[in-house]
Amino acid sequence: METQATQLELEKAASVLKLLGDKTRLSMVKLLEKNDCCVCEFVAIFDISQSAISQHLRKLKDLGVVKEKRKGQWIFYSLNRESELYALVENILRFVPDQDERISELEKQGLRISCE
Amino acid sequence: METQATQLELEKAASVLKLLGDKTRLSMVKLLEKNDCCVCEFVAIFDISQSAISQHLRKLKDLGVVKEKRKGQWIFYSLNRESELYALVENILRFVPDQDERISELEKQGLRISCE
């Protein structure tokens, strides 16, 4: 038996689903499940412009799915686990395959990420 | 602890989320969780054209989220519980509020549904 889920307004639930209904954003959120990431990491991982990455993160942040924290010149994004949406997001991510190879691929290619 | 979820391809998962990321379709699927519905019921419930209803159902059917069964002049839609997508759909629906008032509202207004 599954635990009781805190229900969301229909509209809010639909917004989250729509937001995660994009391959790039879903993949980003799955990556954030395990590790916080800075923007430049996403830029290295995905084959789209920095501008596009930034716009995806903006949407995720606007709805409260992720949050940001500046660390020197970098801005790290993480899942917003305090959000009322988090339970739903977490549940969805259980069905989404790990995106870790995206990172290890980068490492193999010597494009190792170094926002430290 | 939650049960182990059967994972879907990223692309497939994103398609489901995108599909359910529409208020009308999410509401439809939530209604189907409890009862099979024929098209005319949806038409009575939602404030959009019969054509629009039909198009939403088509999308849901194309991905395998719902299935249809003709009963005389009516076509009844139901959740496709055999689909590999069903576990995800079911899980999502736990976070979505009941849409039963939509039906009882109709009844109150004397617009009772009668596809029997």
Add this chain to the structure above:
DNA sequence: TCACTATATCAGCATATGCTAATATAAACA
């Protein structure tokens, strides 16, 4: 201060989406 790096924002474009109105298809029934 100036240059460099990281990130965000803006404008513009091509494509996707959801809707309506009109029409087609199919079952039911006189």
Add this chain to the structure above:
DNA sequence: TGTTTATATTAGCATATGCTGATATAGTGA
């Protein structure tokens, strides 16, 4: 058979979405 009812399909339109390229903003460090 012809009419009515239920549903699907098509065309066309307005708006939303995701992207790029250009530019703005902000921290870092010489």
